[in-house]
Amino acid sequence: MGLTPDAMLRKLQDHLRDYLSLPVRITGNMPVPERSFERSRNQYNSTRILREILRETPADAIKIVGIIDKDLCIPILTFVFGEAQLGGMASIVSIARLRQEFHGLSPDDGILFERLCKEALHELGHNFGLIHCHDRECVMYLSNTVMDVDRKLSIYCESCDAALYGKTEPWRM
Numbered sequence: 001m002g003l004t005p006d007a008m009l010r011k012l013q014d015h016l017r018d019y020l021s022l023p024v025r026i027t028g029n030m031p032v033p034e035r036s037f038e039r040s041r042n043q044y045n046s047t048r049i050l051r052e053i054l055r056e057t058p059a060d061a062i063k064i065v066g067i068i069d070k071d072l073c074i075p076i077l078t079f080v081f082g083e084a085q086l087g088g089m090a091s092i093v094s095i096a097r098l099r100q101e102f103h104g105l106s107p108d109d110g111i112l113f114e115r116l117c118k119e120a121l122h123e124l125g126h127n128f129g130l131i132h133c134h135d136r137e138c139v140m141y142l143s144n145t146v147m148d149v150d151r152k153l154s155i156y157c158e159s160c161d162a163a164l165y166g167k168t169e170p171w172r173m
Contacts, residue, residue, distance in 0.1 A: 001030050001031070001067065001068040001069070002032050002069040004095060010026065011063060012117065014132055015117050016120060018161065019154075019155075020124070021168075023171070027064070032070060035048060037094055041073055043070070044072050044073070045074065046072040046080055046082070047074055048082060049105065050091070053090045061089070063127045064089060064093065065093060065124060066090070066091070066092040067092075067120070068093070068094050068095070068096075079097060080094070080165045081094060081122075082095065082122065083123070086126050087129040088127060089134045091127050095115075098107070111150075117154050123139050128168060129163075135157040135159075135160075138155075138157035140153060140157070
């Protein structure tokens with residue numbers, strides 16, 4: 001959604017396919033729903049966007065992750081890196097706060113991609129029924145700041161990986 005670079009999406013597609021051993025495809029660009037913009041916060045409501053993603057989900061999809069370049073929020077939090085339906089179909093990840101330049105630093109596509117991978121795996125974990133993990137290095141650890149994202153590894157801990165494996169077995173390649 002929005003202006004997420006195609007090359008980054010293709011690279012993410014390859015990474016998720018290889019790491020999860022699941023089929024992954026890019027479905028195309030969806031416009032950012034205008035009614036998701038919250039003018040008073042200058043952010044986009046991720047829950048409203050999730051509803052639109054669900055409407056556009058292909059019938060044969062296992063799960064769907066929207067990647068957006070807009071800053072996201074939900075009513076009870078100042079911002080979110082993403083949001084997912086726990087055990088559901090859809091999730092969304094924003095690259096806005098994952099970008100170095102959001103924090104006053106020089107752009108770095110390598111860091112951005114690493115953060116995007118972590119957050120996409122995190123939200124997909126929720127879609128497959130995983131909850132937040134207490135292991136600070138697990139990709140399922142709750143990230144309140146970009147420093148939390150950076151501290152995590154790009155993998156599930158042993159416990160989360162075992163739980164995820166059981167939930168994804170029917171679709172593994």
